[in-house]
Amino acid sequence: MTALLALEAVSYQFPGNPNPALQAASLPIAAGQRIVVLGRNGAGKSTLLLVASGIIRPQQGRVWLHGAPVDYSRSGLRRLRQHVGLVMQSPDDQLFSASVWQDMSFGPLNLGLSAAAARQAVLDAAAMCDVTDLLDRPTHALSGGQKARVALAGVLAMRPQCLLVDEATAGLDLWARQQVVRVFDRLVAEGGTVVLATHDLALARRWADLVVVLHEGRIVAVAPPAAVWAEPALRALIAPPEAWEGL
């Protein structure tokens, strides 16, 4: 079966940084999956998501979308963005318009939706993420957790088949966290895939179909959570022993 999205032997090194951020990383991403990416600070989680979303272009290797290599022309990237959305680690890197409404409309309009279709997409995504009452607010006047939900809603307004999420549950209260996970589940139930980079081991354990373990830019395991949890050598690359107690 053709993967929705796939990384093939992808390597990336940031300019001026002697250590590669990603090294020969290969990962097929099928439709309908809950994938969690684990690894310590600097392991390469954000870089993997940035490469998968086309925001950075790997120096080696390829990204495939629906069985075709991504080309980095305007039209190639537009095609990728029609299917793959990234919620960045910091909402301030994502929200740049003056109001929530403008910000959430930008993506759908940019993908070529009519004004009416974009409006409906914004309303649907806002309802899903419980930010309808924030639509007329200036983005700078939101709390951190509200910004995070608006950033997620803005990406969902583009109706991605593959949603890449960098640490989106950090900083959310427990109600918002539950709700965000429900949004992810809904996307998966509709045939989409969610790839979530996180340090939340409890969420990885109970929610993921597959866990990707990154260490120093390399993918060292892709396995169901139970298999990762059963492997002390993998656990040691993710978190100290105390973090695993009770999980």
Ligand SMILES: Nc1ncnc2c1ncn2[C@@H]1O[C@H](COP(=O)(O)OP(=O)(O)OP(=O)(O)O)[C@@H](O)[C@H]1O
């Ligand atoms: N803009 C940048 N310039 C130079 N090096 C960078 C840059 N961004 C990341 N790196 C380096 O790339 C490597 C991977 O970083 P990345 O942000 O992908 O890790 P991460 O697993 O997402 O970490 P965290 O858990 O802290 O978010 C690290 O060594 C980091 O120092």
